[in-house]
Amino acid sequence: MTAVSAESGDRAASEHAPGGASPLEADAERAWARIELSRHPDRPYALDLIGRCLEDFTELHGDRQGGDDPAVVIGLARLHARPVAVVANQKGRSLEERGRRNFGMAHPEGYRKAQRLLRLAGRLQLPVLSFIDIPGAYPGVAAEERGQAWAIAQTIEAQLTLPTPYVAVVIGEGGSGGALATFLADAVLVMEHAFLTVASPETAAAILYRDAGRKRHAAAALRLEAQNLVGWGIADEVVPEPRGGAHRDWDGAARLLRPRLVHHLERLIAQGVDAARRRERYRRIDGLATPEPDAGG
Amino acid sequence: MTAVSAESGDRAASEHAPGGASPLEADAERAWARIELSRHPDRPYALDLIGRCLEDFTELHGDRQGGDDPAVVIGLARLHARPVAVVANQKGRSLEERGRRNFGMAHPEGYRKAQRLLRLAGRLQLPVLSFIDIPGAYPGVAAEERGQAWAIAQTIEAQLTLPTPYVAVVIGEGGSGGALATFLADAVLVMEHAFLTVASPETAAAILYRDAGRKRHAAAALRLEAQNLVGWGIADEVVPEPRGGAHRDWDGAARLLRPRLVHHLERLIAQGVDAARRRERYRRIDGLATPEPDAGG
Amino acid sequence: MGPLVAQPVEAALTGRPHPITGAPAAARTAWTCPACAAAQPLAVAREQLFVCPTCAHHARIGARQRIEHLADPDSFAEWDADLAGRDRLAFVDTRPYAERLAEAQARHRMPDALLSGAAAIGGHRVGLAAFDFSFMGGSLSAAVGERLARAAERCATLRTPFVCVTTSGGARMQEGVFSLLQMAKSVAALHTLADAHMPFISILADPTMGGSIASFAALGDVIVAEPRATIGFTGARVIAQVTHERLPADFQTSEFHHARGLIDMVVDRRQLKGRVIGLLRVLAAPGGRAGTDASAA
Amino acid sequence: MGPLVAQPVEAALTGRPHPITGAPAAARTAWTCPACAAAQPLAVAREQLFVCPTCAHHARIGARQRIEHLADPDSFAEWDADLAGRDRLAFVDTRPYAERLAEAQARHRMPDALLSGAAAIGGHRVGLAAFDFSFMGGSLSAAVGERLARAAERCATLRTPFVCVTTSGGARMQEGVFSLLQMAKSVAALHTLADAHMPFISILADPTMGGSIASFAALGDVIVAEPRATIGFTGARVIAQVTHERLPADFQTSEFHHARGLIDMVVDRRQLKGRVIGLLRVLAAPGGRAGTDASAA
Numbered sequence A, B: 001m002t003a004v005s006a007e008s009g010d011r012a013a014s015e016h017a018p019g020g021a022s023p024l025e026a027d028a029e030r031a032w033a034r035i036e037l038s039r040h041p042d043r044p045y046a047l048d049l050i051g052r053c054l055e056d057f058t059e060l061h062g063d064r065q066g067g068d069d070p071a072v073v074i075g076l077a078r079l080h081a082r083p084v085a086v087v088a089n090q091k092g093r094s095l096e097e098r099g100r101r102n103f104g105m106a107h108p109e110g111y112r113k114a115q116r117l118l119r120l121a122g123r124l125q126l127p128v129l130s131f132i133d134i135p136g137a138y139p140g141v142a143a144e145e146r147g148q149a150w151a152i153a154q155t156i157e158a159q160l161t162l163p164t165p166y167v168a169v170v171i172g173e174g175g176s177g178g179a180l181a182t183f184l185a186d187a188v189l190v191m192e193h194a195f196l197t198v199a200s201p202e203t204a205a206a207i208l209y210r211d212a213g214r215k216r217h218a219a220a221a222l223r224l225e226a227q228n229l230v231g232w233g234i235a236d237e238v239v240p241e242p243r244g245g246a247h248r249d250w251d252g253a254a255r256l257l258r259p260r261l262v263h264h265l266e267r268l269i270a271q272g273v274d275a276a277r278r279r280e281r282y283r284r285i286d287g288l289a290t291p292e293p294d295a296g297g
Numbered sequence C, D: 001m002g003p004l005v006a007q008p009v010e011a012a013l014t015g016r017p018h019p020i021t022g023a024p025a026a027a028r029t030a031w032t033c034p035a036c037a038a039a040q041p042l043a044v045a046r047e048q049l050f051v052c053p054t055c056a057h058h059a060r061i062g063a064r065q066r067i068e069h070l071a072d073p074d075s076f077a078e079w080d081a082d083l084a085g086r087d088r089l090a091f092v093d094t095r096p097y098a099e100r101l102a103e104a105q106a107r108h109r110m111p112d113a114l115l116s117g118a119a120a121i122g123g124h125r126v127g128l129a130a131f132d133f134s135f136m137g138g139s140l141s142a143a144v145g146e147r148l149a150r151a152a153e154r155c156a157t158l159r160t161p162f163v164c165v166t167t168s169g170g171a172r173m174q175e176g177v178f179s180l181l182q183m184a185k186s187v188a189a190l191h192t193l194a195d196a197h198m199p200f201i202s203i204l205a206d207p208t209m210g211g212s213i214a215s216f217a218a219l220g221d222v223i224v225a226e227p228r229a230t231i232g233f234t235g236a237r238v239i240a241q242v243t244h245e246r247l248p249a250d251f252q253t254s255e256f257h258h259a260r261g262l263i264d265m266v267v268d269r270r271q272l273k274g275r276v277i278g279l280l281r282v283l284a285a286p287g288g289r290a291g292t293d294a295s296a297a
């Protein structure tokens, strides 16, 4: 992984510098190369990694309210003999599957399916593993009609009240509120070429530059490198991928991922977890100039 | 209220007795007269009684998941200065309103709306008042498609985990699982001409006699008198109605009902309530020949 | 609450006279599929668990057969063998209920429509309950509700999963509101199981209707259904009569509910035991939840 | 996450230069409705709370105006007046974010897009927060999230309800994942309020989009919206571009979400304070919850 230094140089000043090889352009190209890796058509998707990292996986279905969103997969499995509840964003590989799974973009039923899994885990005292790989929340009329925003908000709340240990790993794209819906774990891992972003680079470019074509610049400006999430205290660890990227060697990617899942799960179980501590973690997210130690009135 | 003695006489033997005035026929007619009172088109509906018994009622809307069922009304109000959360089955009076409110028969969204009210009450520590007046769960394709049975089951569960005091009153029809969805309170009142039944008399007759026309006999056989519910330990109290029935005097009906609501609510608040005690109440429902004191293994 | 009229159980136990025809067991050496009329030697049919080898129709089987199929050999130890029901309402329709009940008890050598007990499934200790549809339509009497509740509570005490196979027309009309209240009783008892963090695996067989699916049966942590089982709150005939709606082709089948996120998996009876063992391998894994017990807040 | 580009606030505060035209305040003696172009004397428009008397269009108003309208005179005491944001990513798009932010702070004399403080509404003590859409589109920066979180927590400590008026384009792109994580931070803080059983009244004004509606704003115990406000996760323009779907006429309006059970009530701004007082009369009733506190299990 090549770290991109965002502090170095005045990028705005160099933006319109003559010649194509300005530092900004180089930054943008490097940032975009990473995005393309995370979206590589041969990249292992959630079920590919679940099958390689977990045992006895049994898929469950549905939100118990009238919907079963194929873009979200839930189930029961074992990790290193330990029973776990699993929730994952699932992209499709074939044309048919991509359509059926809506390119991994959940509908409201998908978020409610995740909530159902979290409730199940709480009731049966099972730790939760989450695999995140979602381009973003789905931009569609039906999703809005059925309360997509409310469903995401309720899923955020459900994560912050889950009573059991919770490990999340971003395995590809971590797009916006859709990713956050299954991200708020006690331990957050990010695969080397995966990212978390407030909006897809295309959307960000449309907003920031009023030009979706400037997605490369948006990607650079948003500093989407996995390592930054660790530096900022948002993720716990970057999980390395096989040389060149996980798409080159699924088994190898799983061999690198599995021990880190085991490590964090066992660590959390040993230290004990409660939802209040998880809420405190997300309450304390940095980002302020002058963080005041006392938030009391 | 005229009590009907079900133990007296062998009704089956007299069923085919010559002459229309057999004891069974008389039972059936009396039973049916009560059903008709509970369904009287001028009977006060939930909002009529809420407006007369409670202060500062503010209606809330929706299940927060994409539906707002007009057959179920929820809101906030005060009873005798005490804040309460309210859930009610609401029938319509005009032709338009009857259609809009689906004759008081909830769809799955209605049960989920009730669940939302129960969650709200738990979060804000508000006691709950429930007004029951539902012919039965809705027999429709869409209700089945959206998981009517699951919605009822989940609402039963929600009632049995509500952490605050809970008073229910059957004000008219209490039909089947639809009624049970908002019935499982710490104190259950039944208005004099109201009833609770496992199935509407028409449905019961269709099943028992394979003849829906024998609804009168079914009504008698099911022993739907409000007083029986008290005798059986299912309800706590029958609330008298104005002479001839509540439809003759809504204000009078409310004047009789309100103090009983206040009494039970204050009683429950004073004695303290918890969901485990409520579950115990419904766990111990009688109906067995030889109730064994010890259910342990 | 759905039909409760007993329908012929298509695959009766051997060794007893045929429940419908009264023909002695010895006379029945062949089994004819009620769906496609293909005939099989009885021994073959039994080996195939009364799933038609020609058309895969899943015939109804009795509670004892069900237990024989799911439980490891000689592992079943019945609970509450003498817990019988009572004619609480002195109910008479076309016949006195007391007579009907006595007759069913004698014919089936069961105290009521549910058998329960301790068992092992694939070596995992569980509580196992099974409905018998041939016993008054598997309807939910007070005795059935009590047996169900005790079974769930025993599982909580013994810290074993609870597996229940439901085939039930819904409420038992002849027990009136006592039947209705079993919905609450069963859910209250299931809460004890949830409090112990023990899983409830709910298996739905043809048919599961009315009060049964609208209470305990819909609250499985995992819900499994046999193929093409009829499942729903209101029977299709009633819906068609009342609403004149056209019913979808697969209306109220297992597959219909699976597609709508209400059922986790549809499993062929011949694979059922294996799938249950797969679930138990995760849910009853030794040291699984024990590990997370340390995490209690 | 929805557009964040600042749009002109249609009704600016008086006493300061017009934020768009820069014209001195004295020059603006009339107010022209942006929907129907009807002109009113500024004094009349202000008295009408910038709701057009001709077409009832609800113009956007600033945070200070909002607080002036809702809070009892002289009751507002601001919290965290010096809690400002920071350019955590050294972000540059077409301009450096640090410049944009400094400019907005200077122009609006606000540290960021949210004001919060203690207030009284109809005599009821509350925490009151209001977004300002003219400040970078009311977007959810780390400073806004922190102010929101602190306000909710102070309400929990002070045991007062929390009232928040949201008008927000969603995430602030320039703060990247720090903005995204404010969704989690705000929900975590709201949980503190729920733990204290204190109500959160969420008021949605035009527009409430993206990360704001998909977190805190959707989790009000009661959700109130102004008429015809645009509310949704993804902006309509993006949906139309991506899916080529035809959008319903009232798509993403308050009324659209109200009909779908996602918003409790749509209230004209001129009645808003009265309705909030009505809710507080129940939710902040003295001795209300105090009475049920005795019921803790």
Ligand SMILES: [Zn+2]
Pocket: C033, C034, C035, C036, C037, C038, C052, C053, C054, C055, C056, C057
């Ligand atoms: Zn066949």
Ligand SMILES: [Zn+2]
Pocket: D033, D034, D035, D036, D037, D038, D052, D053, D054, D055, D056, D057
């Ligand atoms: Zn106008």
